[in-house]
Amino acid sequence: MSIDWMTIILYVILITWGWFSVCGACYDFNNPNLFEWETNSGKQIVWMGTSLVLATVLMLVEKRFYDTAAYVIYTALMLLLVVTIVIAPDTKGSRSWLPIGPVKLQPAEFAKFAVALALGKFMGEYGFSIKKTKHIARAIGMILLPMVLIIGQKETGSALVYFAFFLVLYREGMTGSLLFCGFACVVYFVVGLRFSDEFIHNMPVSIGEFTVLLLAMLFTIGMTWVYCKNWFVVKVMAASCLGTTFLAMLFSIFVIPFNVCYIMLGLCILMICYLIGMAIYTRLINYVLIALFAIASTAFFYMSHTMFEHLADHQRTRIEVLLGMKDDPRGAGYNVNQAKIAIGSGGLYGKGFLNGTQTKLKYVPEQHTDFIFCTVGEEEGFIGSAGVLVVYLFFIWRLIVVAERQPDTLGRVYGYSVLSIFLFHLFINVGMVLGLTPVIGIPLPFFSYGGSSLWGFTLLLFILLRMDAERNLKRQ
Numbered sequence: 001m002s003i004d005w006m007t008i009i010l011y012v013i014l015i016t017w018g019w020f021s022v023c024g025a026c027y028d029f030n031n032p033n034l035f036e037w038e039t040n041s042g043k044q045i046v047w048m049g050t051s052l053v054l055a056t057v058l059m060l061v062e063k064r065f066y067d068t069a070a071y072v073i074y075t076a077l078m079l080l081l082v083v084t085i086v087i088a089p090d091t092k093g094s095r096s097w098l099p100i101g102p103v104k105l106q107p108a109e110f111a112k113f114a115v116a117l118a119l120g121k122f123m124g125e126y127g128f129s130i131k132k133t134k135h136i137a138r139a140i141g142m143i144l145l146p147m148v149l150i151i152g153q154k155e156t157g158s159a160l161v162y163f164a165f166f167l168v169l170y171r172e173g174m175t176g177s178l179l180f181c182g183f184a185c186v187v188y189f190v191v192g193l194r195f196s197d198e199f200i201h202n203m204p205v206s207i208g209e210f211t212v213l214l215l216a217m218l219f220t221i222g223m224t225w226v227y228c229k230n231w232f233v234v235k236v237m238a239a240s241c242l243g244t245t246f247l248a249m250l251f252s253i254f255v256i257p258f259n260v261c262y263i264m265l266g267l268c269i270l271m272i273c274y275l276i277g278m279a280i281y282t283r284l285i286n287y288v289l290i291a292l293f294a295i296a297s298t299a300f301f302y303m304s305h306t307m308f309e310h311l312a313d314h315q316r317t318r319i320e321v322l323l324g325m326k327d328d329p330r331g332a333g334y335n336v337n338q339a340k341i342a343i344g345s346g347g348l349y350g351k352g353f354l355n356g357t358q359t360k361l362k363y364v365p366e367q368h369t370d371f372i373f374c375t376v377g378e379e380e381g382f383i384g385s386a387g388v389l390v391v392y393l394f395f396i397w398r399l400i401v402v403a404e405r406q407p408d409t410l411g412r413v414y415g416y417s418v419l420s421i422f423l424f425h426l427f428i429n430v431g432m433v434l435g436l437t438p439v440i441g442i443p444l445p446f447f448s449y450g451g452s453s454l455w456g457f458t459l460l461l462f463i464l465l466r467m468d469a470e471r472n473l474k475r476q
Contacts, residue, residue, distance in 0.1 A: 109456030343377030350381030
């Protein structure tokens with residue numbers, strides 16, 4: 001076997017560094033023993049030891065087992081997610097933790113490797129083509145099922161992690177238009193909501209609504225050029241939509257102020273009708289798909305605002321604080337503000353191990369789990385924080401190398417699934433501590449306290465390393 005020892009060394013470095021960070025976040029001067037079971041640092045030692053045992057066992061299981069049992073593992077984990085909804089006790093508003101003796105496990109953390117295996121197994125089957133609608137629909141269904149079940153547990157943050165699997169589909173040949181649609185939806189929601197209550201000077205026109213409708217027009221025109229290559233159609237759409245919008249703006253500014261968005265919405269409808277007409281005339285399905293994009297764009301914008309109003313108060317407040325629409329330093333913005341203070345107080349070199357004041361005085365909620373990175377910033381400063389990110393950078397690079405050199409679809413898809421999950425966790429967790437992404441409550445891999453997350457990440461990684469170890473073996 002060809003074991004990737006470099007990745008294993010990075011794994012050991014990360015979990016060890018993570019343990020020191022947990023110590024810094026949870027240290028109690030009244031109970032200075034870091035190794036007692038009653039302390040979080042003592043429990044984390046146990047999780048680390050059991051993770052190393054788990055890693056050793058995983059390296060002894062042949063790849064053919066995962067190939068054979070992929071669907072069985074997936075089915076078992078989905079059933080466990082269903083059971084969790086029914087029997088799990090309420091824990092901080094969610095029903096996602098199963099008590100097993102003295103510990104609690106979160107099945108959502110283990111479902112990730114099951115989805116990755118099943119996706120790799122399915123996409124590696126003979127005759128699979130990501131260009132076929134039924135195949136891509138089934139693959140997406142395999143990803144969405146655990147998301148729905150986890151949302152049923154009221155654990156939205158863990159459910160959002162499964163969006164990382166769409167990067168795998170893109171790597172395997174899924175058209176980039178689907179990713180662009182997702183990007184467009186994010187832009188519509190953020191821009192439309194952020195500027196919904198701001199108006200263009202001297203006109204009853206919402207900046208958010210105007211910008212989103214203009215972007216929908218521009219995106220539709222651009223997609224027509226890219227996918228249909230008909231310059232005449234592009235010129236007609238651009239001249240009519242953009243020209244009419246410009247004239248309407250001039251009329252509203254200099255003659256009678258009115259909501260130009262009504263005109264723009266009408267132009268979008270006419271543009272959709274024109275695209276459908278061109279589809280009938282040319283018999284090109286691309287025109288229909290672009291028309292559907294335009295319909296979905298306008299529908300999503302107006303529906304997203306309705307859905308936003310039906311969110312829980314604390315969820316709306318978190319989004320408004322993130323987008324700068326509301327300042328709530330003692331409420332929804334408290335965690336992020338305290339995390340920023342902790343990181344900033346660390347300066348260049350940090351305050352030293354166990355010397356952080358913000359963390360010792362428990363100013364940062366969940367500082368040993370979701371906000372563990374602020375402990376790194378306070379105790380180890382900018383240099384320590386940058387060092388952690390550099391180690392993660394090398395770790396991500398190794399995952400890319402390992403995933404890309406897999407000789408079959410199962411290994412490659414599974415490898416990129418692992419890579420995507422780690423990237424998502426790293427980007428979102430560090431981003432939310434710095435106030436750059438929403439606070440959705442997901443752990444930092446190998447650093448955050450907890451057995452479920454550490455075991456889950458260990459499962460993901462060492463199944464991949466075992467597959468990689470067999471890359472040069474020839475089956476008889």
